[in-house]
Amino acid sequence: MTEQRPDTDVETTEIPRGGYDPSASSLTGHVDPAVMAELLSIRSSIDNFDATLVYLLAERFKVTQRVGFLKAQHHLPPADPDREAAQIARLRRLAEEAQLDPAFAEKFLNFIISEVIRHHQAIAEDHGQGAAPADAGA
Ligand SMILES: O=C(O)C(=O)C[C@]1(C(=O)O)C=C[C@@H](O)C=C1
Numbered sequence: 453m454t455e456q457r458p459d460t461d462v463e464t465t466e467i468p469r470g471g472y473d474p475s476a477s478s479l480t481g482h483v484d485p486a487v488m489a490e491l492l493s494i495r496s497s498i499d500n501f502d503a504t505l506v507y508l509l510a511e512r513f514k515v516t517q518r519v520g521f522l523k524a525q526h527h528l529p530p531a532d533p534d535r536e537a538a539q540i541a542r543l544r545r546l547a548e549e550a551q552l553d554p555a556f557a558e559k560f561l562n563f564i565i566s567e568v569i570r571h572h573q574a575i576a577e578d579h580g581q582g583a584a585p586a587d588a589g590a
Pocket residue numbers: 516519520530531532533535536539564565568569572
Protein backbone atom coordinates (compact mmCIF):
# COMPACT_ATOMS: atom_id res chain seq x y z
CA MET A 453 0.00 0.00 0.00
CA THR A 454 1.34 3.43 -0.88
CA GLU A 455 1.72 5.87 1.97
CA GLN A 456 -0.55 8.92 1.84
CA ARG A 457 1.24 12.24 2.21
CA PRO A 458 -0.47 14.74 4.49
CA ASP A 459 -2.33 17.57 2.72
CA THR A 460 0.17 20.10 4.05
CA ASP A 461 2.87 18.44 1.93
CA VAL A 462 1.03 19.02 -1.32
CA GLU A 463 2.39 21.82 -3.47
CA THR A 464 -0.49 24.21 -4.01
CA THR A 465 1.31 27.18 -5.57
CA GLU A 466 3.71 27.52 -8.48
CA ILE A 467 6.51 28.48 -6.11
CA PRO A 468 8.27 25.31 -4.99
CA ARG A 469 9.48 24.49 -1.50
CA GLY A 470 12.17 26.80 -0.14
CA GLY A 471 10.47 29.90 -1.54
CA TYR A 472 12.48 29.76 -4.75
CA ASP A 473 10.66 31.29 -7.68
CA PRO A 474 12.34 30.19 -10.93
CA SER A 475 10.33 32.76 -12.87
CA ALA A 476 11.51 35.73 -10.76
CA SER A 477 12.75 38.38 -13.19
CA SER A 478 13.11 42.11 -13.47
CA LEU A 479 12.25 41.65 -17.15
CA THR A 480 8.69 40.47 -16.55
CA GLY A 481 6.29 42.74 -18.37
CA HIS A 482 9.06 44.32 -20.41
CA VAL A 483 9.77 41.47 -22.80
CA ASP A 484 7.79 39.64 -25.45
CA PRO A 485 6.14 36.63 -23.73
CA ALA A 486 7.66 34.20 -26.25
CA VAL A 487 11.15 35.57 -25.53
CA MET A 488 10.42 35.35 -21.80
CA ALA A 489 9.31 31.72 -22.20
CA GLU A 490 12.55 30.86 -24.02
CA LEU A 491 14.60 32.68 -21.38
CA LEU A 492 12.85 30.78 -18.57
CA SER A 493 13.44 27.51 -20.35
CA ILE A 494 17.19 28.21 -20.65
CA ARG A 495 17.24 29.39 -17.03
CA SER A 496 15.85 26.06 -15.84
CA SER A 497 19.03 24.47 -17.20
CA ILE A 498 21.15 27.14 -15.49
CA ASP A 499 19.35 26.30 -12.24
CA ASN A 500 20.29 22.65 -12.63
CA PHE A 501 23.93 23.53 -13.28
CA ASP A 502 24.02 25.86 -10.27
CA ALA A 503 22.52 23.18 -8.02
CA THR A 504 25.14 20.71 -9.28
CA LEU A 505 27.90 23.22 -8.57
CA VAL A 506 26.68 23.60 -4.99
CA TYR A 507 26.62 19.84 -4.47
CA LEU A 508 30.07 19.44 -6.06
CA LEU A 509 31.53 22.22 -3.92
CA ALA A 510 29.94 20.75 -0.79
CA GLU A 511 31.59 17.39 -1.53
CA ARG A 512 34.94 19.06 -2.28
CA PHE A 513 34.84 20.92 1.03
CA LYS A 514 33.97 17.68 2.84
CA VAL A 515 37.13 16.03 1.53
CA THR A 516 39.34 19.06 2.07
CA GLN A 517 38.10 19.10 5.66
CA ARG A 518 39.62 15.63 6.03
CA VAL A 519 42.89 17.05 4.68
CA GLY A 520 42.59 19.89 7.21
CA PHE A 521 42.31 17.46 10.11
CA LEU A 522 45.16 15.31 8.80
CA LYS A 523 47.40 18.37 8.42
CA ALA A 524 46.48 19.69 11.86
CA GLN A 525 47.14 16.31 13.51
CA HIS A 526 50.55 16.09 11.88
CA HIS A 527 51.47 19.76 12.29
CA LEU A 528 51.62 20.32 8.54
CA PRO A 529 51.17 23.80 7.04
CA PRO A 530 47.67 24.62 5.70
CA ALA A 531 48.96 25.66 2.25
CA ASP A 532 51.00 23.60 -0.19
CA PRO A 533 52.15 26.08 -2.88
CA ASP A 534 53.79 23.45 -5.14
CA ARG A 535 50.61 21.38 -5.15
CA GLU A 536 48.59 24.49 -5.98
CA ALA A 537 50.89 25.38 -8.88
CA ALA A 538 50.45 21.88 -10.31
CA GLN A 539 46.65 22.04 -9.85
CA ILE A 540 46.46 25.44 -11.55
CA ALA A 541 48.60 24.37 -14.51
CA ARG A 542 46.43 21.26 -14.96
CA LEU A 543 43.14 23.15 -14.67
CA ARG A 544 44.30 25.82 -17.11
CA ARG A 545 45.06 23.04 -19.62
CA LEU A 546 41.67 21.40 -19.04
CA ALA A 547 39.93 24.76 -19.35
CA GLU A 548 41.58 25.40 -22.72
CA GLU A 549 40.46 21.99 -23.97
CA ALA A 550 36.93 22.74 -22.76
CA GLN A 551 36.88 26.24 -24.30
CA LEU A 552 36.66 27.82 -20.87
CA ASP A 553 38.74 30.92 -20.18
CA PRO A 554 41.86 29.53 -18.39
CA ALA A 555 42.29 32.80 -16.46
CA PHE A 556 38.78 32.33 -15.09
CA ALA A 557 39.52 28.69 -14.19
CA GLU A 558 42.65 29.81 -12.33
CA LYS A 559 40.81 32.59 -10.49
CA PHE A 560 38.01 30.20 -9.53
CA LEU A 561 40.42 27.55 -8.21
CA ASN A 562 42.41 30.16 -6.29
CA PHE A 563 39.17 31.44 -4.76
CA ILE A 564 38.20 27.96 -3.59
CA ILE A 565 41.69 27.09 -2.35
CA SER A 566 42.00 30.28 -0.33
CA GLU A 567 38.74 29.37 1.42
CA VAL A 568 40.04 25.83 2.03
CA ILE A 569 43.23 27.28 3.55
CA ARG A 570 41.12 29.47 5.81
CA HIS A 571 39.24 26.35 6.95
CA HIS A 572 42.54 24.48 7.48
CA GLN A 573 43.81 27.38 9.63
CA ALA A 574 40.63 27.32 11.72
CA ILE A 575 40.96 23.55 12.24
CA ALA A 576 44.63 23.97 13.24
CA GLU A 577 43.69 26.73 15.68
CA ASP A 578 40.97 24.53 17.18
CA HIS A 579 43.69 21.96 17.73
CA GLY A 580 45.49 24.58 19.79
CA GLN A 581 48.57 24.87 17.62
CA GLY A 582 47.83 27.86 15.38
CA ALA A 583 48.67 27.91 11.70
CA ALA A 584 52.07 26.58 10.68
CA PRO A 585 54.17 28.78 8.38
CA ALA A 586 53.73 28.06 4.67
CA ASP A 587 57.22 26.58 4.27
CA ALA A 588 57.20 24.49 7.46
CA GLY A 589 57.78 20.80 6.93
CA ALA A 590 59.27 21.36 3.47
O1 LIG B 1 45.95 19.05 -0.97
C1 LIG B 1 46.12 19.78 0.02
O2 LIG B 1 47.19 19.76 0.67
C2 LIG B 1 45.07 20.66 0.46
O3 LIG B 1 45.14 21.23 1.51
C3 LIG B 1 43.92 20.89 -0.47
C4 LIG B 1 44.12 22.13 -1.33
C5 LIG B 1 42.91 22.16 -2.31
O4 LIG B 1 41.90 22.75 -1.95
O5 LIG B 1 43.00 21.52 -3.36
C6 LIG B 1 44.13 23.34 -0.47
C7 LIG B 1 45.27 23.93 -0.03
C8 LIG B 1 46.61 23.54 -0.51
O6 LIG B 1 47.42 24.65 -0.69
C9 LIG B 1 46.53 22.68 -1.70
C10 LIG B 1 45.39 22.05 -2.10
